[in-house]
Amino acid sequence: MREFSTPLSITIPSTGNLTDDVVTNAAEAPEAVVFSRRDGDAWSDVTAAQFHDEVRAVAKGLVAAGVEPGDRVALLSKTRYEWTLVDYAIWFAGAVGVPIYETSSAEQIAWILSDSGARAVVAEGPDHLARVREAREAGDLPELQHVWSIEDNAVDVLQRLGSDITDAVLEERRTAATPQSLATLIYTSGTTGRPKGCMLTHGNFMFELGVAVDELQDLFDTEGAATLLFLPLAHVFARIIQVGCVKSRARMGHSADIKNLVADLGEFRPTFILAVPRVFEKVFNSASQRATADGRGKVFDRAADVAIAWSRALDGPRVPVRLRVQHALFDRLVYGRLRQALGGSCTYAISGGAPLGDRLSHFYRGIGLVVLEGYGLTETTAALSANLPGAIKVGTVGRPFPGTSVRVGDDGELLFRGGQVFAGYWGNEDATREAVDADGWFHTGDVGEVDDEGFVRITGRKKEILVTAGGKNVAPAVLEDRLRAHALVDQCLVVGDGQPFIGALVTLDRETLPAWAEQHGKTTDVASLVDDPDLVAAVQEAVDEANKAVSKAESIRKFTILPGEWTEEGGQLTPSLKLKRNVVVREARAEIEALYLS
Known part of the structure; x- marks a missing residue:
């Protein structure tokens, strides 16, 4: 059994809570710009003092409305400034935030509100309010007393409501929470079954961010550090970056509409971003397709190959002179334009949620954007391990953070232990005991390896390992990640459990397909x-490329291209764009069976 631990490098506070960062910022650097918020067609700055005042005013409104210490308050909204404002106001009031994905159905909302016993909801607009009403009518929600709408002046309403609450009353509320106090209930988006509420304490966040901000100083603590959040703040990945920015005073912005993301990046000019692998895949594939449509496809392909080769050479003794010359040429012709699409100032990106893959990691590093791939779960307050600016091993998710230990179980499962591991599942002691053993090791459900230097490599999901009729164990994630890297492929499902060979179902990328069809004189009708x-x-080429990563016995022998899509709205993807394998297998049972009939 392999085990690797890293000692703590800093002192984690034993008192206080997450609100202390807001108070400290206002006292020590009141004029520091900590947020830039979208104001019509422009961005307006928010100082540390302004944010502190706004948070306190909203928190007083929550107290006046009857929200008591420990009460759960739900947040149902797209990523926007008010999300962060209300999140901290909930903590100032001594309450517990319950984020809900803004794409959630009325049934999902009803479950979370009921299971958490939420006292209030802050929703974004009419559509979200309608779903809350539907949830209220369909579910048993006796605890729910208040529903406010951001687009219907929730912030102003709460600030006016709390005008009679004294500073002393609010300060008593704010300071009552300790590191052991519950900070948030984050419901796992879940690839199987009903979501479970993960209990994350103030101490979980304080441990995670105390270590992460210290280890990632090149991102958070540099002059002019800034990031633009566009992932859902209901996801622990974005939430932890939010808290990290507040802690480090890195300027933060919000972008809710992906359609405006390129323009927002250009105006905001972040120094680092965070995204899930599918975003990085989309950026690469879109750039490749645009280049091909403009007659520069071969130039782009060559530039991509050089970027990858240059990045790989960085891990060797030296970069060959010829490669350095080629890289400098393509930096002027191609790479600079790609960096400009991210605002022109971005040098780092954090990737999480799923494996990124060696090729894309090397490509982005080769164009001047270092992607730091990390690993964690909702249950672990986001990252357990990460590649760091001074310690990168492409293809891994880095070493465990200081104060964190990793162990590889006898069955290959990765187990972690550290101060960021959650307090358990809300109202579900049986599930908690299954996840965390008596010695405090959290069982991730992921299969992986730890090398001699402590770098962790994820090889698959414990419950998703396919066993063919011949007894071969196959990790589908390796093949699926490679297939999705192709411009024409949107999603794929590798199958073959109990079957004589491995097969795959593939869906097509609606953004890149029209350009391909036009270039080849084809109809754009997917069916x-x-x-x-x-x-x-073309898809066979993608399959052949994916098969290079595995043995012959593990390779995809047959595939079917489906005319439909797998989407979050359709219920096949989680909000972080991970495939709900059990759902797709159930819905595509006939197509899977057809793979093995002939």
């Missing part, structure tokens, strides 16, 4: 294209 020989040949 007519799925059996087109040229398209099938």
